[in-house]
Amino acid sequence: MSSYKLLALDMDGTLLDNEHSISQENRRWIAKAREAGITVMLATGRNLPSVMPYFQQLELDGPLVTVNGSDVWLRPGELLQRTLLRPEAVTELVRLARHCEVKFWGHAVEGTFRQDRWPDQEEAFQWFSFAVHSENKENLEWIRRESLRIGAFEISNSHPCNLEFNPPGIHKASGVGKVCEMLGISMDEVIAAGDSINDLALIRAAGLGAAMGNAQEEVKRAADTVAPANTEDGVAVLIQRYIFGLE
Structure with missing residues (x-):
């Protein structure tokens, strides 16, 4: 053993x-x-x-x-x-995803939400993580770069075409x-x-x-x-x- x-x-x-x-x-x-x-x-x-x-x-x-x-x-x-993301950070990440017209979703305490059924007010939910998916690497790199203007995130992926955002250090x-x-x-x-x-x-x-x-x-x-x-x-x-x- x-x-x-x-x-x-x-x-x-x-x-x-x-x-x-x-x-x-x-x-x-x-x-x-x-x-x-x-x-x-x-x-x-x-x-x-x-x-x-x-x-x-x-x-x-x-x-x-x-x-x-x-x-x-x-x-x-x-x-x-x-450990949760700031709701206002999620609002800004949604803005970036919509600008690039990429798929996106978020995990919250209240459930998982996708771009076709996204809630009107992010601040009403407790967000664990946010993610985007695109086969266009330039879109992903732009979102990564712009996200740094919003604040600190732990950025990773579970697939090469994803970016996944968690609270910093998580x-x-x-x-x-x-x-x-x-x-x-x-x-x-x-x-x-x-x-x-x-x-x-x-x-x-x-x-x-x-x-x-x-x-x-x-x-x-x-x-x-x-x-x-x-x-x-x-x-x-x-x-x-x-x-x-x-x-």
Whole structure:
């Protein structure tokens, strides 16, 4: 057995295959890790309602990090920490997105809103994150550049065509760090796996940072190891190698 005590998993592009399912092998080895005393948690850009079916499928009962670190849960229903965007910052980000005519959405305590059903008054809601999507890289770069005039954000992505905005200093690493404080362990005792820029801070902070074979190149360069792709049971392979010492 290894000295690692916590396994933090991104969902889309990491734990989930391209059909958004958890493979049998990944489920089997996650169960084995938990039986061996490893805390397995999800650290995702998704909001809690979209995480819960997978949380229940894996029969997890512990901590999780949602909306890229804006919410940290001791367990579902028991919030450990919440950090929100300023509503006026969201209003300005919406203005930028509409100027470029790109797709956009936001996660709020009250639900997820998209550009075709966007609320009239952003200040009436509690916002976790805001995101835009465009295949036009110039649009994304312009929005990134202009967003810096609005104020400080944690800017990442879960896809190369996205920009995702969280409160400054809030990311998956800050969320998992809070969980480690609660568990009385260090980040050196964490294995973290992911595929996108919103996983980068966590991969760098973890004792073992793993990029999936399908990860963005910047994530691979920052990782300690590269696992097989999300379509090749990469999470199961990580558990076998680094928790059970199998090849």
